[in-house]
Amino acid sequence: MEGRGNQDTTVYRYGFNGMERDDEWKGEGRSYDFGARIYDPKVGRWLSVDPLADKYPSISPFAFVTNSPLRFIDPDGRKVVFAEGVSDEFKKQFSEAVKILNKYGLGGMLAKLHASDVEYYIDEGRNVGTFDYQTRTIKWDPKMGVITNEGQLLSPITVFNHEVDHALQFDTKPDQYFKYRGEKDLDYKNLEEKRVITGSEQKTAKKLGEIKEGEVTRKDHEGSPIRTKGGLSTELEDD
Secondary structure, eight states: OTTTTOOOTTSOOBOGGGOEEEOOSTTTOOEEEOSSSEEETTTTEESSOOTTGGGOTTSOTTOSGGGOTTTEEOTTSSSOEEOTTOOHHHHHHHHHHHHHHHHTTOOHHHHHHHTSSSOOEEEEOSSOEEEETTTTEEEEOTTEEEEETTSOEEOHHHHHHHHHHHHHHHHHOHHHHHHHHHSEETTTEEHHHHHHHHTHHHHHHHHTTSSOTTOOSOSSSOEEEEEBSSTTOOSBOOO
16 A cells, blocks of 8 residues: 555644544544544544443434534543533633653553443543542643642643542542542551542653652642643743
8 A cells, every 4th residue: 555654753643632643544544543432624524433332322423522612522432521611712722731751651541431330520620630439520720730848849731630540430439439438548548549549640640750769749638729831841830
């Protein structure tokens, strides 16, 4: 096949929603790989049926985000993520966070959460990073980092992935989630926080270059919010 395997690597391949464009077949490419199915921007439709189409019987199984891309986002092509009540800027920052997590091989937890039969929500907050199991909502501030008692600066994306871990645990192992939440820990507040901080938080911060080999983000649940430039940045926001 002419041109296959001989692509111009200087061309940026990650475009719409941060997904990779497929240009391998000359004249037939430019579709986007969302993981669960392939999106064709030329016609604004998927090339296969939404695997969760039965959850949205009033929406065409070939439509993209209910044909309302200015209001909704769909990070992996499987589930409509409604961003009701949040700003357009927040939607853009969330999409960028998803792209960065995928780039560094850290998007697995979020992908599993999107694959759930239960709907979860991403909400806009100010100086907050939380997961509320009662409303199944992750509240996130794209410009809030954390400085820990160890003197480590954690980016907003590390804070976000921390809360995604809580949400995924609630979704896949609810009994353990509530058990760990109920067991107090003098340093980490409870065993659920200890599980996340000593586990995925370390992995995320290390892959994003926020801590070095042999360092830890923190040895407790303490930390102070800081205003950053957003995303991966741990630089303070300009006054």
